[in-house]
Amino acid sequence: MKRWMTIAEIAEAKLPGLPASPRGVAKRAQAEGWAKRSTQARKRQGRGGGLEFSIELLPEDARTELIRREVDPGAPVNVITLREDDPLTGAERDRRDARLHVLAAFEEFRSANGLSVSDAAIMFPDAWRSELIEAPIDVRSQIPSVSTRTLYEWRTIRRRDGDDALGMDRRGRPAKLETAADGEVVNALLGAIAKQSFLSAQQLGDYLRDRFGEALPEITERTIQRTRARFEAEHRNALMAIRDPDRFRSTIEHSATNATFAAGLNDLWQFDASPADIMLAGKRRHSIYLAIDIWSRRVMVLVTQAPRAEAVAMLLRACILAWGVPRRVKTDNGSDFKARAICRLLAALDIEHELSAPYEPKSKGHVERAIGTFQRDLATCPGFIGHSVADRKVIENRKAFSKRLGMSDADLFDVQMDLPEFQKWCNDWAEKVYAHRPHSGLKGKMTPFMRAASWLGDIRRLAHPQALDILLAPIAGKDGVRRVVKQGIKIDGEYYQTSAAPVGQDVLVRMDPTDLGRAIVFSLDGETYLGDAICPHLAGADPVAVTMQVKAAQKALLKEETDKIRAEMRKIKPRDFSDALQRQGEKRGANLAFIERPAQPFTTPALEAAREAAEGAKAAPAAPYDPVVVQTQLAEVVRMPAPRRPIQQDKMQDQFRRAIDLEEAIAAGDPISEADAAWLKSYQQHPDYRGAKRIFEIHGRRMFG
Structure with a gap:
């Protein structure tokens, strides 16, 4: 068989996939530009001239048939097994032996057909792929196909590095990056692609060369690309956990099924908020709050312009009035859920408030999944803007560029609903769609409506629903705590007069949402209603009349208190305090006795001198009467000081x-x-x-x- 054929020879061979006439083959050659391929077309030698073409240009089926007809596959090659005392692993030995077998079969093929190396390298891949050349199963499983370029590379590697080099890797080179710098290069490469996944092979190579210097062998960009691709596959999960934690948690991280337990209906509710994937009239994207009862999976949705504590309170009110009072409520750590007003409301209703771990959405997975279902159903609504930037681009591309140029978002996304209409749609979705949709998390794939209807236990209901509105009334200022002063309670620069609490007492104040001039006063714990506070000019009342009423009530309250105190004062006699003091002292000492301890004699020089003087005075005998001595004593004149004028201190x-x-x-x-x-x-x-x-x-x- 020969490699080069003319147009006539190709037509005469009548190969599959090619015309049977020289004219047809010539037209095919002209259409595919065979003559322009300098390495696969050449001038015909001998008489007549013209061109002849390499069989590489023929379709695969035509090449296979031509080789099957004319090629001698050569004698089967014996199985090649080299020594095992080499530095290769078992897999590398199998790869080496398989490649050596292919090279031996190539040499036998070239010799049997009298071909040059270049011609044999063109024909051998088709003969090997079509299994015209016999080979053991393990060799063919290792190398199902081979290319001309691969044959050249294997021959070069074997000639330059020896047989064992064929088992190292696809190109015969050892895994340079894995072994360089005692494996530190691998860690550095993983850290680099985890830190910045957009680095190119050239940039990674520069980084590794700058960091490791001479410890890094010569490597090509292609080597870095192959190594990086392999590392991306081998360390897929670890890299995803670093690069995209949310995706890792949703697709890779283990999650338990039905890990959140609810003992019954209204035992546990979960709340969460999310921007709605829809645009409403006014060119604004609103947020939605969603509540779900874990036991029944029924939901309720509230639309708001922005996440805030007031929206949480309103959704909680709607759920309580419709479903009853829950025992526990679980939310994330958002400021709207941790607001003082929400915490105070839950405490007033005796509802336990559980907070999920920060940045752990799976700890409240039920409400997260319900929001995802809601967002997907929004695709049926006018004004849907997509779940991501890519989705939004697809929606925009539905209109030609010339049409959407200069269009508003409302026109681009077919915005038709306003907030009240969207709220009604949300209510209908929760009550008519989601409530009657079978849920895989419920036994027998029940619907939330059927699950709630199957509950036979008790449901806590408010005895006085109107009281809930008072608890939801806005508080004064940030925390609602105000101190009663002489003029009343100061709120937003205005004084609200009240007799509900004495001057100096701190109280909790809520504002009446229906009357700007009325404030409702409670004790600090919010569990005792004390009375009202009125701002006369805001309430449209007579200031004098309000002041007189407050004074009269204050006087009556004070009189009642002082009368009790005075009555107790009259019961106390002048000597009651001193007598009580003595009696209590006697009572405390009645059961106590002092035990004298052994005495240790104590004296000082001064005490000894005083003792001697005292003993001498007692021992001295009385002097006998001596008239001379007495006369001498009487003769002594003692000069007395002159009498002084009586002292008068008044002047x-x-x-x-x-x-x-x-x-x-x-x-x-x-x-x-x-x-x-x-x-x-x-x-x-x-x-x-x-x-x-x-x-x-x-x-x-x-x-x-």
């Missing part, structure tokens, strides 16, 4: 005269008592003394009598 002059007399006595050397000396020293520090002293120095004693 400043008297005090100053006393001070002058004492100073003169001291100057004359006369003795004065210690009391007079102490008084004089104190008085001399007084401003009265200093002022009188200056007058005395100028005018003398006559000014003081």
Whole structure:
């Protein structure tokens, strides 16, 4: 068999998939541009000229038939098994032996047909693929097909690196990235593609070369691409957990079925919010709040312009009035669900509030799934904008660019419904569509309506539904706590007069939604109604009349309280406190006794001297009567101090005269008592003394009598 054939020879062979006439083959060659392929067309040698074409240009069926007719497959090649004391793994040995078998079969094929290497490399792949060449099953399973380029590469690798190199990888090179830098290159590559998945092979190569330097062998971009593709497949789950945690949780992470338990109807409700995939009149995208009863799977939907605590309260009110009072409510950690007003409302209704773990939507999977079902059903509504940017682009592309150019969003998405219409659609969807749709999570695939109707237990209902509206009334300010002052309760710069609580007491205030001038006053815990507070000019009432009423009520309340106190005061006698003190002291000490401990003698030098003086005074005998001694004692004259003028403390002059007399006595050397000396020293520090002293120095004693 030969590789090159003319148009006539091809037509004469009558191959499948080709015309049977030279004219037809020529037209086919001209249409497919055979002559323009320089490596597969050449000038015919010999007489006549013209071109001849390589059989590569023929269709696959034609090549296979031509080879089947004219090719000698050669003698079967024996199974090749090399030594096992090599550095290869079992899989690499099988790959090496299979490739060596193919190369041996190639050489036998070339020799049997007398072909050059290049011609044999063109024909052998078709002969191998069509199984004209016999080969063991394990070899053919390893290599079901082979290309001309692969044959050249295997021959080169074997000649350059030896037989074992054929088992390393597809190109005969060892896995350079896996073994470089003790495996650190693999970790670095995984970290890089996890950090930035949009890096190209060239950028990854630059990063690895810059980081590892000479420790990184020479690698091509194609090697990086193949290694990256393999790592992406092998570490798919780990990379997804890092790159796209939400997708990982929804598609890979294990989730238990029916893990949320509800003991019965209204045992557990779940709430959540989401932007609605629909545009309403006014070019605004609204949000929806959805509540679901876990036991029955029935739902209720509320539409709001933006997520807020007031919407949560309104949805809770609608559910309570329609379904009853739940025992537990579970929400996420959004500010609208954790608002003080919501927490206070749930506490007032004795409803346990459970919060899901942050960033764990699966902990409230029932409401998440219900919202997903609701969003998918929105595709039937006018104004649907799609669930994602890609969906929105598809919807936009429904209209030609020339038509949608300059169109508003309302025209582009066929917006027709406003908020009240959409709310009615949501109510109908919950009551007529979802309520009667079989649910896979319910036994026997019951519908939520049937499940709720099957409940035979008790349902907690409000005895006074109108009281719920009072609890839902907006609070004053941020927390509703206000202090009663003399003028009343100050709210938004206005004073609301009240006698519901005494001045100085903190109260909880709710505003009457139907009357701007009325506030409702409760105790701080919200469990006791105290009364109303009225702002006269906002309520349209007479300020004087309101003030008089408040004063009268305050006076009556105060009189009642003071009368009780005064009655108790009259029961108390003057000596009751002191007698009670003594009686309680006697009672406390009645059962107690002091036990004297052994004494340790104690003395000091001073005590010893005093003891000796006391003993000496007792022991000294009385002196005998001696007239001479008595006469001598009588003769001694004791000079007594002159009598002083009686002290009059009523006037400043008297005090100053006393001070002058004492100073003169001291100057004359006369003795004065210690009391007079102490008084004089104190008085001399007084401003009265200093002022009188200056007058005395100028005018003398006559000014003081």
